[in-house]
Amino acid sequence: MKASGIIVEYNPFHNGHAYHVQQTKKLTNADIIIAVMSGSFLQRGEPALVSKWARTQMALANGIDIVVELPYAFATQKAETFANGAISILDALHVSEICFGSESGNIEHFHNTITIHQSEQDLFNHLVQQYIKTGMSYAKATSEAFSSLQKNVATIDVSEPNNILGLHYTKAIIEQKSSMKASTIKRFASHYHDETFQDERIASATSIRKQLFHEQKTFSAIAPFVPNITKLLLEQYKHSYHLLHNWEHYFHLLKYKLLTMSPSQLQRIYEVEEGLEHRILSSIREATSFTIFMEALKTKRYTWTRLQRICTHILTNTTKEEMQKAHIEQHAQYIRLLGMSQKGQTYISSIKKQITLPLLSHTKTLQHPLLDIDRKASAVYYSILQEPLCGEMIKRDITQHPIRYDETQRVFL
Structure with a gap:
């Protein structure tokens, strides 16, 4: 069975994500899609809209076969560290290829950018520091330094958020000496930072969240932009816990x-x-x-x-x-399973003996600095819920076994 990987947050899962899953299957000819997903807090330093368990259900119901958690110590970091953690997990799960969305849409442009950076690394680092001294942020300084180094080859625009992540995914594969192949699909219809709807069916997660927190809006406002199961799970979460997290x-x-x-x-x-x-x-x-x-x-x-x-x-x-x-090693030290389809469970069973990292179906017993931070972060995430819901969710996060999904009957087991 060929497994392909994607790196996600699903905050929440929308039609653009569904397109990404479909195109990944098509482009990589995969039998299994594995998603590494951030847990309670996300890469931009935000609490996830709903719990990782609700987002796992969204993923499984929309074509993902295995969902595993990206630990907090990687998930809430700059792009380089975020990528290192995610790629190390996918590599440990024997993924053959990753596919990411980007503003570029051309994987050769990513490799060209990496080649230029590697050949001019000292000059690049010098330029970054010079730009920072002018008051630029690190991200802006990096973008300007890359622009200064561009030669007569096609490269990516590193001011674009998905290009930046894709660049670091590709670099991490090379630096970790992984046999994985990288591919990319072009984002369309909406930009990562769009706060308003620009298309009839495709919208950014940012614009969807903004609608959800608008006082006059209901869940029906996002219905054209998300699968039905996403809308249903968001409604259920708000009904059960009386809020969506922000x-x-x-x-x-x-x-x-x-x-x-x-x-x-x-x-x-x-x-x-x-x-x-x-x-x-x-x-x-x-x-x-x-x-x-x-x-x-x-x-x-x-x-x-x-x-x-x-x-x-x-x-x-x-x-x-x-x-x-937690970062003594620059890669993950365990794999936390959040959910599996029946096909996903078959795949895990077939490679289980070849997985070199501990494969966790719960976190009751393992002790590790990465996991200690995860437990604490999850407890804080649920602390705004009313009791007894707060205590129940904190306990659930430690004891919960992977969610099982029957893809033929389309039901959670």
Whole structure:
């Protein structure tokens, strides 16, 4: 059985994701599709709209055969670290090929960009530092440095978010000496950051979430842009837990934590650097919402995304020391199974003896720094739920076995 892999967040699963799954099967001729999916908190430093279990159900009902979790220590990171963790998991699961969406849509352009970067690495690093000194963010400085190095070959635009991720997926495959092949499909109809609907059927996850949190909007507003099962699961989640997660729900917890921290305590939090602790502590006192707090913090140097990730680490009390222990190895140390179709279960059974990492169907017994951070992050994620739901979900996250899906009957087992 040939397995192909994709790296996802599904926040939430929409029609563009369904197209990605279909095209991955077609392009790679795969029998099995494995998705590595972020858990409770995401790459841009946001809480997921609904739990990883609800998003796993969305994935399984829409053609994914196996869903595994990308640990927090990789999922809430810059693109390079995010990619390293995800690729290491797919490689351990003996995936033959990965397929990612990109603004470029041409895999050769990714390889050309990597070749230029490798041949001019010292100059590239120098240019990045020079641009940062002018007040640019790291992401902007990287983009400008790549642009400066472009030669007479076709390369990617590294200012585009999916191109950046795809570049690091491709680099990670090379650096980890994986036998995996990389391929890409071109994004169309909507841009990653679009906040409004631009097409009749395809919309960005950003615009879908914005509609869901609009006071006057109902779930019917997103119906044209998501599969029916996504709409149903979102409705069920809100009915069961009385909310959909976003940063404003956590702001009172973040503010309480910051009001009780000293600068030296805050400086120990992962990614709090260069005296940023003083700016954070002076801004939090007057802030009355997460959005207002972020607007007070944001500068050219510190992007919204970077600051959101820092806020996530503050909220989860994730320290530099913890992350250093977790990242002794630059790849995942276990595989947490979240869900499987019947075909997926057959595939896992066929390769189980060849998987070199621990394969977890729950997290009750394994002790590992990566998993310690995951448990803590999940507990924080569910802390805004009313009791007894909060306690039940925290326990479920540790004890839950993989969700099983019968693809012939289209039912969860």
